[in-house]
Amino acid sequence: MIKVRRIGHASFETPDLERQIDYYSQVVGLVPVVRERDRAFLAARTGPLALELTRAGAPRCTKLSFEVAANEDFADMAKRLAADGRIDLLSALPHGTGQTYLRQIILTALLSLFLALNKRRFELVRLAGKASEHREVLEKYSAYYIDQMCAAITASVLVVYMLYTLDPRQIERFGSHNLVYSIPFVWYGVFRYQYLVFKKELGGDPAKIVLSDRFILLDILIWVTVCAFGIYARHEWVPFVIS
16 A cells, blocks of 8 residues: 655646636645746645646646655555556656756766866976876876866856756755755855966865865855755745746
């Protein structure tokens, strides 16, 4: 027996989108978090409930998801539901899980590459013509080439992080857009790190840079605080509507 705790996410199609938004916000008490021309997302002020409304020719429910107990075995649940002929195995998997992990892996890989390239640049500049004696692979690099790669990777890190904070799945998961307010602190941290590498000629030990620079430490502290309050607040700090 599957123990369902509550509805987690529901999707409806409706020919009168504005009327449904008014109903769910004024009568039910949900909060509009994203508003597009033919679609809207609403969320509960407390709890994980999220509602998606899409403009269509006829009203119908297109999807319902449920929160189950933490100890439920999804693989076993999928087999039982499939055996009953209710759904297939793939549709029983947690919605968006693979895509969420993939984005996190990409962001981690980009950040690692960002640190590695800045370290290579430090070695090239500091050791000048003797760089290849220190590390043979450095003979295949030039400072200009690494600068171009750093510019591309820096932009990628910032864009991927911004997309992560604006991802509808994350908004649904945390119940608000509050993570977007952490974006400026990520920008500052990345640019401060590059300033120390390019202007102060640091970069040989990324951990030492982060732990010895008071501005980066303060930035990390503020970023963690904003993220923590944003995630656990479960409501919008400022009305955030995309039209």
